[in-house]
Amino acid sequence: MTGLTVRLARPDGADLKLITAWNAQPHVAAFWHQDWSQSQWRDELRRQLTSPDLLPCLVELDGVPVAYLELYRAATDRIAALYPAHPGDLGVHIAIGDPTLLGRGIGRRVLAHVAHALVTGTVGCQRVVAEPDARNVASVRAFRAAGFIADRELTLPEKTALLLIYSEASA
Numbered sequence: 128m129t130g131l132t133v134r135l136a137r138p139d140g141a142d143l144k145l146i147t148a149w150n151a152q153p154h155v156a157a158f159w160h161q162d163w164s165q166s167q168w169r170d171e172l173r174r175q176l177t178s179p180d181l182l183p184c185l186v187e188l189d190g191v192p193v194a195y196l197e198l199y200r201a202a203t204d205r206i207a208a209l210y211p212a213h214p215g216d217l218g219v220h221i222a223i224g225d226p227t228l229l230g231r232g233i234g235r236r237v238l239a240h241v242a243h244a245l246v247t248g249t250v251g252c253q254r255v256v257a258e259p260d261a262r263n264v265a266s267v268r269a270f271r272a273a274g275f276i277a278d279r280e281l282t283l284p285e286k287t288a289l290l291l292i293y294s295e296a297s298a
Contacts, residue, residue: 130189131240133196135182138172142185146172146195149224158260159222160285180204186237194237195222198245201256209281210290215251218258221266234269242273242293253295258288267291 136142147165149155156162163171175181180203186194201207201216219241223234242255258281259266267289271277275291
């Protein structure tokens, strides 16, 4: 995708304000359940940035932030017990907070780019997984359009999720 960059999210300044504001948007809060204060987000981003298994990222298109991503090691995540996880599986969460960007194919394009980059550029990664809320039709549609294949439903404490898998074959 021309003009697409993915970078680490910073736990302060404009990044913190943007992530906090995006997670307060009704279409994000309904599924992420993280409509938190800036101080809560600051703590969460700091925690993620010190974890060997999580990366909070911002995606920019031509220098403009368009999505918040969390990349994670699926084998060390709670979902590993709910499907046959491979040691190299990576996971992705995505939120497009700006409502004016919804329905424009940005999620699909970002997910396809990121998933392809992860399976072709990360040693040991043959699959990228995602587990959006099964009721989040727009998110599920974006993942499927990006090449993710529905595998199974997962019952988590806060949601029934649809496990979606992007593999090397999709790349």
